[in-house]
Amino acid sequence: MMITELPKGLTIRNSKPSDHKRIISVMKDWWGGRDLTWMLPKLFLVHFCDTSFIIEKGDNLMAFLIGFLSQSKANEGYIHLVGVHPNYRGVGLGEFLYHRFFQICKKNNRDTIRACTSPVNKGSIEFHKKIGFNILKGDAEVDGVQVSLDYNHPGDSKVLFEIKI
Incomplete structure (x- = not known):
């Protein structure tokens, strides 16, 4: 079942360029040693802030979603990268982020979401x-x-x- 609000103590906000270093600093740990930092150039946090989100507990990064509305396919949104702190997996943060992105897509007349x-x-x-x-x-x-x-x-x-x- 999807959570409709974040657990107590967690907050969500749009990403900002200054989040880049925080995100790439946790990626290797969150992906079990795989270094995927090359997949997240800072430009994603500069140009797609309105469609990308950060979940925090105080000053600690707990989850993030980097997504954007396709410039080439007017009915599509794309989820580029999502990460959830290993200790917070299974509590619904990923699904919460996806549904937040879906809401933005719907408001912008996007009915198809892609990811890989x-x-x-x-x-x-x-x-x-x-x-x-x-x-x-x-x-x-x-x-x-x-x-x-x-x-x-x-x-x-x-x-x-x-x-x-």
Whole structure:
């Protein structure tokens, strides 16, 4: 069941450029040692503040979502990167962030949301399926899941997701 408000002591706000260092400083730990900091250039926090969010407990970063409204596809929004502190997984923060982004998309006449993840991120795949995303057909299959090969660069397979809201 989705939470409709944050647990006591947590607050949500739009991201700002000064959040960049905070986010990239936790990414390796939050992704189990995988260094994905290259996926979050500061420009995302400069240009997409209105569609990106930070959840905090005091001064501590607990979760974030970086998303944007597509400039090329007028009916789409895209969730680029989401992270939840490992100690706060399973309490609904990720889903809360996604639904906040969905609300903004609806207000801007966007009915399709897309996202992607690495095939090794089984937790992300299950999360997206649980909240209603469909896995799009790829050009290969890994562990029974459709993937798109060489998505961002050679050797970079991605699981592509879509949901209609």
